[in-house]
Amino acid sequence: MTIDVIARPARARPVTLRRISNRSGLNTAAGHLLMVLLSIFCLFPVYWMLVSSFRPANTLFETSLWPTQPSLDNYTRAVDAIPIARMLINTLVFSAVSTVFQLLTGILAAFAFARWKFPFDKLVYTGVALTWLVPFQVVMIPNYLLIAQMGLLDSVLALILPNIAAALAIMLLAQAMRGFPKEVIEAARMDGASNWRVLWEVLVPNLRGTIASLAILIFISTWNEYFWPLLLSRTAENSVIQIGIQMFMTAEGNQWGPLMAASTLASLPVLVIYVVLQRQVVQSFMKSGIR
Amino acid sequence: MLRTSILACLLALSTAVPALAQTMAPSIEQPVTITFYNYNLAAAGLGAEATQKLINEFMAANPNVTVTGVPYGSADGSRIQADLAAGLPVDVVQTVFSDLDFSVTNFGAQALEDIVPAGEIATHLQGMHPNGTKLGVLNGKTYGLAYTFSTPVLFYNADLFRAAGLDPDNPPKTWADVKSAALAVEEKTDAEGFTAGITGPSAVDWLFQGVVRSNNGEVISRDRKTLKFAEPEAIEAVAMLRDLYDAGVYENYDFAGAVDGMASGNLAMYLQTSALQGSLVAGANGNYELRSSTMPRFADKPTRPNNSGSALTIHTTDPLKQRAAWELMKFLTSEHGYTIITSEIGYLPLRPAIVTDPKYLAGWIADHPLVAPNLEQLDRLEPWDPMPGANYRQIVKTMMDAVEMSIFGGADVATTLADAQANAQALMP
Numbered sequence: 064m065t066i067d068v069i070a071r072p073a074r075a076r077p078v079t080l081r082r083i084s085n086r087s088g089l090n091t092a093a094g095h096l097l098m099v100l101l102s103i104f105c106l107f108p109v110y111w112m113l114v115s116s117f118r119p120a121n122t123l124f125e126t127s128l129w130p131t132q133p134s135l136d137n138y139t140r141a142v143d144a145i146p147i148a149r150m151l152i153n154t155l156v157f158s159a160v161s162t163v164f165q166l167l168t169g170i171l172a173a174f175a176f177a178r179w180k181f182p183f184d185k186l187v188y189t190g191v192a193l194t195w196l197v198p199f200q201v202v203m204i205p206n207y208l209l210i211a212q213m214g215l216l217d218s219v220l221a222l223i224l225p226n227i228a229a230a231l232a233i234m235l236l237a238q239a240m241r242g243f244p245k246e247v248i249e250a251a252r253m254d255g256a257s258n259w260r261v262l263w264e265v266l267v268p269n270l271r272g273t274i275a276s277l278a279i280l281i282f283i284s285t286w287n288e289y290f291w292p293l294l295l296s297r298t299a300e301n302s303v304i305q306i307g308i309q310m311f312m313t314a315e316g317n318q319w320g321p322l323m324a325a326s327t328l329a330s331l332p333v334l335v336i337y338v339v340l341q342r343q344v345v346q347s348f349m350k351s352g353i354r
Numbered sequence: 355m356l357r358t359s360i361l362a363c364l365l366a367l368s369t370a371v372p373a374l375a376q377t378m379a380p381s382i383e384q385p386v387t388i389t390f391y392n393y394n395l396a397a398a399g400l401g402a403e404a405t406q407k408l409i410n411e412f413m414a415a416n417p418n419v420t421v422t423g424v425p426y427g428s429a430d431g432s433r434i435q436a437d438l439a440a441g442l443p444v445d446v447v448q449t450v451f452s453d454l455d456f457s458v459t460n461f462g463a464q465a466l467e468d469i470v471p472a473g474e475i476a477t478h479l480q481g482m483h484p485n486g487t488k489l490g491v492l493n494g495k496t497y498g499l500a501y502t503f504s505t506p507v508l509f510y511n512a513d514l515f516r517a518a519g520l521d522p523d524n525p526p527k528t529w530a531d532v533k534s535a536a537l538a539v540e541e542k543t544d545a546e547g548f549t550a551g552i553t554g555p556s557a558v559d560w561l562f563q564g565v566v567r568s569n570n571g572e573v574i575s576r577d578r579k580t581l582k583f584a585e586p587e588a589i590e591a592v593a594m595l596r597d598l599y600d601a602g603v604y605e606n607y608d609f610a611g612a613v614d615g616m617a618s619g620n621l622a623m624y625l626q627t628s629a630l631q632g633s634l635v636a637g638a639n640g641n642y643e644l645r646s647s648t649m650p651r652f653a654d655k656p657t658r659p660n661n662s663g664s665a666l667t668i669h670t671t672d673p674l675k676q677r678a679a680w681e682l683m684k685f686l687t688s689e690h691g692y693t694i695i696t697s698e699i700g701y702l703p704l705r706p707a708i709v710t711d712p713k714y715l716a717g718w719i720a721d722h723p724l725v726a727p728n729l730e731q732l733d734r735l736e737p738w739d740p741m742p743g744a745n746y747r748q749i750v751k752t753m754m755d756a757v758e759m760s761i762f763g764g765a766d767v768a769t770t771l772a773d774a775q776a777n778a779q780a781l782m783p
Contacts, residue, residue, distance in 0.1 A: 120636040124618030144398035204436055211440035294436060297424055310398035314428070314556075315700060316613045316633025318399055 109330070116323040123319055137320035138328075144321060145299050145307040147328055153219050154303040155332065157292075158285040161226040165281050166274060169232030174262050176233070177240035178248075188237070195230035200290060207294055217297040226285060232277055239273045240266060275343045279336070286333055304329040378469045379677040387420040388445040388670065388678045391434055394502065394699065396425035400632065401502075404698035412685045419678045428453075428664070429556075434461055445670040446679045449498055451489065451661065452558050452750065455578075455740040458497050463667040465495035469676050478684050485735040486704035490665040492740070498665025499687050502701040504628040505659045505731040506561050507724075508532075508650060511545070512643035514622040518542040525647035529594055532623060532650050536603030539622040547603035549612045550625035552595065553758040556609045559750050560662045560738045561625070562757060566591045567658040567736060568651055573753065578742050581782065583753050584775035589768050594652070595761045606762045625649065627662045628728040629700045635724070648727040659731045660738045663701060689714055702728055743783035752778040 115123065117133040125131060141147060175181075176188050206225050215221040243266060251265045267274065289305045296302035299310070308329060311322035390409065394401035402425075409421045426433040428450050437444055438461065449457045457463040466475055475496070479487050490498030512522035518538040526532040536547025552561045563573050571587025574580070582588065598604035607615060613630060615621035617637025624634075628646070638644035651657045666686060668679040685691055692703040693714040702725075708714035709729060719725060741749045756774030759765040 121639045121641055124614060124620075124637065141398075144402075204439065207436045208440050211437075211442060216442075293427070294433060307398070310396065310402075313397040313399065313401060314393075315397075315399075315401060315629045316617075317610055318633075319614075321398070 112323050112326055112330075115319065116327045118320060120320055137324035140318075141311075141321040141324040141328070145310055145325065147304070147307060147325060149300055150302060150304045150307045151329065151332065153222075153301065154286060154305070154329075156219055157222045157226075157288070157303055158282050160223050161285045162278050162281045164223070164227035165229045165232045166278055168228040169236045169277070170262070170267065170274075172228070172233045173236035173240050174258075174266065176237045177243075178258070191230050191233055195234070203291065203294060206291075210295065216295065217301045219301060221295055222288075222292055222303070225291065226288075229281070232281065235277055236270070236273065239270050243269065272343075275340070279340060279343055282336070283333060377671075377673050377676065378471070378680060379673040382416065382418045382674065382677055382681070384674070385418050385420070386674050386678045387422060388675050388682065389422045389424050389443050390682065391424045391426050391444060391447040393426055393428035393448055393450075393664070395423045396427055401699050404694050407698075408686055408691060408694055411690075412682055415685070416678075416681060419681065421678075421682060431456075431461075438462075443670065443675075445668070445675050446682060447667050447669060448501060448664045449667045450558075450664050451498075451503070451738040452560065452740050452746070454490065454492055454498055454665065454667070455742050456744070456746055457667055458492060460744070461667075462669050462671070463497045464669065464671070464676070465497055466499075466668070466680075467495050469668065470680055474680075478687070481689075481705050481707055482687075483704055483706050483732055483735075485732060489661055489735075489737045490667075491737070498667045499683055500661065500704050501664050501666045501686060502629075502695055502699060503661040503663030503665075503704075504700075504702045505661060505728050505735060506551075506564055506625055506649045507628040507631075507727050507731075508647045509616060509624045509626065509630075509634055509724075510645055510647065511616070511619060511622050511638075512645050513619070514539055514543055514545050514642070518622070522643070522645060525645065526623070526650055527647075529598075529650045529652060533598055533601060533603060536598070536623060537601065540603055543622075545619070546605045546615065546621045548598065548623040548625075549605040549607045549615065549621060550595075551609065551612060551627065552625070553606075553754060553761065554608050557754070559741075559754055560660060561627075562754065563738060564649065564658065564660040564736075565595075567660065568649070568655060569594075570655060574739050574741065578739065579782070581749070581753070581775050581779050583757075584768070584771040589771055591652070592757055592760050592771065593767045596767055599761050604761070628702065628725065629662070631722075631724050632700050644724070646724045646727050648731055656734065657731070658734060658736050660736045661702075662738065693718075696725070702732065706732065743781070745781035745783075749778045749781050752781070 114128070114130055116137050117135070118125065118130045119132055119134050119136055122130065122132055172191070176184065202225075210216060210221045210224065213221075215224070247265060247269075248261055251261050256264065287305060288303070289309075292303045292306050293309075296306060299307065304325070308322060308325050311318040311325065392405055394405045396402075406423065409423055413419060413421055424433070424437075428448075431453060434444055434447065444461065447457065447461065447463070449463065454463070458465075486500045486503075487496070489500045489503065490496055508525065510522070510525055515522040515525075515535070518535070519542060520535055520538055526535045532548055539545055539547045550561065551557050552565060559573065566573055566583065566588045569587045569591040571582065571585055571591060573583040573588065575582055595604065599606070605612070605615070605621070612621070612624055612626070613633055614637075616624040617634050619638070619642045631646075634644055649657045649659050666683045668676060668683065670676055670679055686695075687704065689705055689708045689711075692705050693708060695701050696703045696715055697718045703709060703715060706729075709719055710716050719729075740746065743749075752774050756765075756770045760767040760770045
């Protein structure tokens with residue numbers, strides 16, 4: 064009886080485990096199948112952009128998975144029509160410098176909010192947070208007038224200036240710094256570290272994951288910026304790649320071939336960043352949500 | 355005596371006012387820079403290249419004048435507004451005809467009669483089609499010279515016509531013909547029958563105005579004070595389009611979908627601006643035979659097509675810049691200018707003589723027969739009336755939303771248009 068009791072589960076166990084194992088295997092397979100389907104769904108537009116960039120104008124609308132007459136004509140036309148290399152460099156400078164400055168101003172401001180209590184600190188923080196709710200289109204024209212008065216129209220510097228500080232960076236970093244153990248900061252202070260050293264030698268190295276995630280978010284969002292460059296840039300040479308792509312959409316019809324070629328070239332840097340920093344990109348979106 | 359004195363004073367005033375108003379410098383004796391706001395420059399490709407080519411040629415011929423091309427989006431003109439607010443010089447603008455009223459009242463577009471000596475205007479307009487010179491006239495004055503403009507053309511796929519048992523040499527001439535041809539295509543092929551660029555976000559109201567006029571209606575009164583798009587003629591025109599949709603032959607495509615459908619050979623007929631010719635030819639090349647015909651008419655009523663496109667307007671008040679702007683305007687609307695505009699961008703030449711002149715367009719026209727219906731319609735061309743006042747875009751949107759709901763949304767045509775007209779009339783100045 065006792066044996067049976069012991070034996071029953073012993074006999075039953077492998078069966079249950081096998082069933083569980085089989086069910087788990089099926090679940091895993093179904094999960095993988097779903098992921099594969101979702102991946103195809105997500106990647107297909109990118110693939111279609113790539114293959115369309117190799118299709119000549121008169122075969123652009125064919126539905127074969129690979130061009131029947133592959134050609135580099137669209138790339139030639141795109142490069143001839145707009146200064147793609149210059150636009151990509153402008154976009155890179157715009158995105159990289161904006162990212163560095165937003166991180167810098169964000170770290171300093173967040174440190175102030177997280178570290179000290181000062182009169183009206185909550186009010187100021189709320190003010191910063193509220194600026195996040197104001198769409199850029201609302202302040203676009205005042206910014207434009209200011210840039211025009213400064214004589215900086217049609218320059219990459221003018222693109223960068225309104226982007227050197229951002230509420231998102233301040234709020235995200237302030238939140239991260241508030242969650243940092245106070246004991247560690249106190250220990251550093253007892254060792255004689257100044258606030259400057261506490262920030263750069265204690266806080267920043269320990270928050271590098273958050274900072275890296277934020278940097279990726281800022282970079283991608285600036286890379287995709289459209290309205291501000293559209294208003295500000297007066298020449299293709301001083302504009303960014305998103306404007307260059309839009310230039311192929313005209314009142315006389317859209318030039319899909321060169322547009323796809325330019326889009327392919329424009330997406331390469333972001334694609335490279337994504338491949339290299341895949342884990343951080345995913346984490347950044349999980350931590351802060353999609354802007 | 356008193357009456358004589360008053361008459362004498364009025365006569366003196368009538369001769370003095372134009373003399374005072376004509377502030378333009380007589381010539382350009384010193385270097386001057388003018389800005390040219392141009393929406394073709396905001397696009398990549400032939401339009402931008404041809405525009406820059408014309409600007410460069412003008413500067414080479416006028417070494418004292420530097421023309422700075424400023425690209426802007428014609429969809430909203432926000433750059434012009436922003437630049438005017440910033441105090442930047444806005445000297446010459448390629449103005450979309452529907453924006454002409456707003457451009458005059460808000461962007462300071464100058465009437466040519468007020469700044470250019472009458473003799474110079476008369477000399478320059480010689481050789482232009484009289485219908486074309488009326489396009490930029492507002493409140494009795496010429497604010498713009500037609501620059502890049504075209505008329506509605508019925509593009510059709512001759513191969514699909516043959517497959518449907520239709521004769522491609524006899525394209526549809528009336529809306530009833532369009533319906534029967536589209537039905538035949540739908541029945542006998544896998545292709546779609548017909549679509550038009552009448553509605554949609556980028557359509558504005560240019561093609562709709564021509565359709566309503568062709569049924570002897572108007573969307574706005576001649577004095578541009580009363581909206582008339584809910585009058586019986588307009589209702590009948592919209593009801594006809596609704597009937598095409600209900601019959602399953604009028605496809606509700608947006609601009610890109612319609613162009614792509616036609617270019618890919620999946621659409622038999624497409625009524626749209628002739629400016630699309632280049633895009634459609636690129637798609638058709640080697641795939642099917644693309645042809646064009648004139649805009650369809652209502653039964654035996656002659657069509658009254660209006661133009662799409664843009665005019666050149668002068669905005670500067672500086673006498674020297676005005677002279678430079680006028681010289682640029684003359685160059686761009688010269689025989690040579692229209693030759694480039696027609697052959698390299700795809701618009702209509704306003705000077706009919708150059709069409710048969712071997713020095714200009716004769717050779718090109720022979721190689722591009724698709725432009726023939728466009729030229730034919732020049733003789734019946736009427737202006738694209740701009741809606742008045744600061745709410746002009748909202749008026750157009752209210753009207754076109756109602757048209758779209760009437761054709762594709764199942765709404766009652768007469769009621770929907772009447773409601774929209776009442777709402778839009780309240781937005782009129």
